[in-house]
Amino acid sequence: MTELGGHDLTGAAALVTGGGSGIGLECARRLVADGCAVTIMGRSEDRLRDGAAALEDVAPGRALVRTSPGDARSEADVADAVRIASEATGGLDFAVASAGRGGLGPIVTTPLEEWTDILETNLTGTFLLFKHAGAAIAASGGGAMVAISSIAAAVTHPFMGPYCVSKAGVDMLVRQTADELGRAGVRVNAVRPGIVATDLVSMVMDDDQVMGSYLENMPVSRSGTVDDVASVVRFLLGGESSWVTGTSLSVDGGHHLRRGPDFEPAARAFFGDDAVEGRVS
Template sequence: MTAHPLFDISGRTALVTGSSRGIGLALARGLAEAGCTVVLNGRDKDRLAEAAAGLPGGRVHTAAFDVTDGSSVADGIADVEERVGPLDILVNNAGMQLRAPLLEFTDSDWHRILDTNLTSAFLVGREAARRMTERGHGKIINICSLQSEVARPGIAPYAATKGALKMLTKGMCADWGPSGVQVNGLGPGYIETELTRPLVEDEEFSAWVRRRTPAGRWGRTQDLVGGVLFLASPAADFVSGQVLYVDGGMTSVL
């Protein structure tokens, strides 16, 4: 049995920010396996080259630029389109976590997490959309979070950025939808990665995650790939401004 043509994204060009490791790299791998030309982004050229070498196919490129700096983003997107080709798909994945009680959270850390998790999606999304809207088509997928909907102690700034990213997704949909660009979010739940390893290894916290999640386990990075492939495909041409939560059901239960 062959796949339905509505899910065929072979030949498309995709940029994934923050993709030298973790969720971003897993999503880039999925897009490459689906036949896309993939551009990995990050700030460390060596780490990007190492990540690219591990992906399948011969159509993997890298683009090292700072997604929190407007001029760097403008130059980076222009370079990607000139060197690799017009972008059909953008995955805004770059993000970070800083955990601290809100009364102890510093001004500098607030601005750092805001720039990395929210401003970057605005800057990269805006530059990609300048070209997508002119061409009359494009897919932008913002990596939101379970914390776009809920919060817990110690991560209020992170939840604020991810809640704002959900609304930025809806705003991008409103502005760019008439020009043929669909903008959606993907909301991971608790996913096992290098960055969450300390939480996974915390027996009490890990047991809480399993109890709290109807699926009864932590998510894996590959659990997120199907959602991105759907949102990037023609099957989602009439889907925009939505957040698809891939959280094992956690947002649905008390």
């Protein structure tokens, strides 16, 4: 495991949505290791409890770890999480929007409910965090926010339409919010991971054909780790990136230089040839 510890963040406070596991938990771990008080938000209380225990193992001194059970799609839950995170030190300095979900299926057969849930989780959830955390960070004198976007924001992933659209929206939201809140001392950026080994993509990584299409389109041909992504998030939050805002930084082994992954075999297996060919009755 990568050695932790960078610029001291003692006295700072952060909120990480989707912080109970995966990329969000690793982002929280890096912040805690540098002395930051961190609140992790997520829907699973069990994951939050286990995540908090893991964070406390690396927390130096009296760095605080808090949890805020809730749904990133709920404005009340997000506002409450911002309040809890701000209570740790009397203000809020950082926020990471890591809550998200995927989904596979042809556009022509995607149920409206699936479309809506993916956009609400990935895009509306990020908007709600930026809205409430952005105001709190501005009131504290400035800081930084980072959204977990995706290579799918910039490169088409056939049969993952709602996910791609939601992440493209996140990238524009990042630029818009950065433009508006820069005057308040709030920097806003995104990280675009490629395929990263997490529970969210376990089925994809178990499919040799799909994974092969990922790997053959990466100049650095390997799957990513949560540490690969969290180290860049930590950079974008800290003073090391004080003149960086409104950018979406690819962390994908160079996958964005080539074409997206081939989900067609999986889509045919799950949804049938007619759906993949756009034939619906």
